[in-house]
Amino acid sequence: MERDTEVQAQRDFMYGELDLGSFTIFSGSFINYGYWGALEPDREITVEERTASQAELYRQVVARLEPQAGAQLLELGSGIGVGAALVAREFDVSVTGLDRSPAQLARAAKANAESLEALRGRLSYHRGSVTEIPWGDGTFDGVYAVEMLQHVDDLASVASEAHRVLKAGGRFAAATFFAPDGADTAPVADLIETVASGVDVVRPVGELAAELTRAGFTEVTLTPIGEHVWRQFDQWVAQTEHRDSWGRNWLRCYENGWIDYYLITAATVAE
Numbered sequence: 001m002e003r004d005t006e007v008q009a010q011r012d013f014m015y016g017e018l019d020l021g022s023f024t025i026f027s028g029s030f031i032n033y034g035y036w037g038a039l040e041p042d043r044e045i046t047v048e049e050r051t052a053s054q055a056e057l058y059r060q061v062v063a064r065l066e067p068q069a070g071a072q073l074l075e076l077g078s079g080i081g082v083g084a085a086l087v088a089r090e091f092d093v094s095v096t097g098l099d100r101s102p103a104q105l106a107r108a109a110k111a112n113a114e115s116l117e118a119l120r121g122r123l124s125y126h127r128g129s130v131t132e133i134p135w136g137d138g139t140f141d142g143v144y145a146v147e148m149l150q151h152v153d154d155l156a157s158v159a160s161e162a163h164r165v166l167k168a169g170g171r172f173a174a175a176t177f178f179a180p181d182g183a184d185t186a187p188v189a190d191l192i193e194t195v196a197s198g199v200d201v202v203r204p205v206g207e208l209a210a211e212l213t214r215a216g217f218t219e220v221t222l223t224p225i226g227e228h229v230w231r232q233f234d235q236w237v238a239q240t241e242h243r244d245s246w247g248r249n250w251l252r253c254y255e256n257g258w259i260d261y262y263l264i265t266a267a268t269v270a271e
């Protein structure tokens with residue numbers, strides 16, 4: 001397990017006792033900002049639409065893996081596990097979820113009890129860190145992460161570990177927020193509490209691309225998808241009791257060009 005720092009303890013508290021997934025800015029046991037279609041600015045968003053946005057982010061990420069039926073996928077930071085269950089069902093694959101939080105794993109076991117039964121061995125959740133993946137070399141056809149890389153201090157280890165556990169010709173896909181290369185990130189820490197505390201790390205997206213390449217990945221792509229995330233997420237937050245919180249500053253950071261949301265893909269060399 002990776003070194004437990006004070007920041008790591010704050011992250012564990014957020015997903016443990018605090019139970020971030022129970023906050024109204026999230027829903028349906030997902031914990032991500034979502035991939036949204038166009039919304040009319042003044043329309044009330046339903047909880048079902050909020051949940052659908054988070055499920056759609058999963059589809060956008062996993063579709064980039066182009067998984068064959070029966071493929072073995074690993075999810076990094078699987079949280080409450082509803083995304084992994086959706087992927088196993090909709091893509092007809094096996095999904096192994098990995099998360100470092102025992103509380104999230106306990107929630108996943110409960111929330112997905114029916115799926116664990118119905119999918120008969122095609123879905124499982126395990127404790128461990130994405131910087132020290134507890135499986136052998138060449139185990140998986142695809143590795144993916146939905147809104148989790150912002151919690152990783154050591155991107156080099158995630159890149160090399162993901163590369164190690166992938167088979168030849170395997171694929172990697174992830175989505176989360178980064179800074180556009182060359183952007184000024186200093187204002188983000190002034191405006192976003194979790195960035196100031198180090199719980200969320202906002203770094204230039206090119207750093208991830210460089211680490212993936214250094215780890216041996218090829219075909220690295222970075223696609224900004226902020227137009228599908230930030231305005232709509234902000235419209236949702238504005239409807240909740242968090243409407244006057246610093247959470248509204250994400251949109252401000254995006255509009256100023258200090259952050260964006262990215263879909264990142266890469267592949268290992270085929271034999």
Ligand SMILES: C[S@@+](CC[C@H](N)C(=O)[O-])C[C@H]1O[C@@H](n2cnc3c(N)ncnc32)[C@H](O)[C@@H]1O
Binds near residue numbers: 002011030101131
């Ligand atoms: C924002 S949540 C995303 C959960 C899920 N992917 C979703 O979209 O609903 C991030 C998750 O990553 C987990 N996590 C953070 N750092 C981790 C690490 N180093 N290794 C494994 N899991 C980690 C947290 O415990 C948390 O459950």
